[in-house]
Amino acid sequence: xxxxxxxxxxxxxxxxxxxxxxxxxxxxxxxxxxxxxxxxxxxxxxxxxxxxxxxxxxxxxxxxxxxxxxxxxxxxxxxxxxxxxxxxxxxxxxxxxxxxxxxxxxxxxxxxxxxxxxxxx
Numbered sequence: 389x390x391x392x393x394x395x396x397x398x399x400x401x402x403x404x405x406x407x408x409x410x411x412x413x414x415x416x417x418x419x420x421x422x423x424x425x426x427x428x429x430x431x432x433x434x435x436x437x438x439x440x441x442x443x444x445x446x447x448x449x450x451x452x453x454x455x456x457x458x459x460x461x462x463x464x465x466x467x468x469x470x471x472x473x474x475x476x477x478x479x480x481x482x483x484x485x486x487x488x489x490x491x492x493x494x495x496x497x498x499x500x501x502x503x504x505x506x507x508x509x
Contacts, residue, residue, distance in 0.1 A: 426450055432484050434495065441482055441495035444504060451508055468507045478503055 423430040429450050432443040445457045454460040465472040478500035481492040496504060 432493075434482055434484060436480075436482060436495075439497050441480060441497050442501055443484060444479060444494045444496050444501075447496075447501055447504065448508070451505065464504075464507050467509075471503065471507045 423432050425431070427450060429446075431446045431450065433440050435441075444461065448454065448461055448464075449457045452460055465475060471478070478496050479494040480496065480500075482495045483490050484493045484495070486493075
């Protein structure tokens with residue numbers, strides 16, 4: 389539980405600190421992909437529609453230390469019917485740079501991340 393509280397506090401602070409700079413075009417800000425560090429692990433994020441979106445798999449991996457993150461997310465959705473029903477309102481597929489090139493990955497804004505964290509036992 390301490391890990392979850394620490395992560396939530398970190399995200400809140402960072403989300404409010406970072407604003408789009410004056411003169412930065414919308415196009416440039418949408419391409420702004422920056423990893424952030426939490427407990428010495430990278431969390432990929434992208435600035436989209438005037439807010440940060442975080443890669444869901446990165447968040448779940450850090451908080452659960454799961455070896456099979458996608459399987460854990462599937463199990464989490466199966467256990468929580470409300471999460472599963474509203475999944476596509478929470479998860480937004482966005483293009484993220486990875487070691488293998490650009491890939492579409494499920495991302496969530498701050499509100500969505502908090503909803504997912506609630507489902508982690």
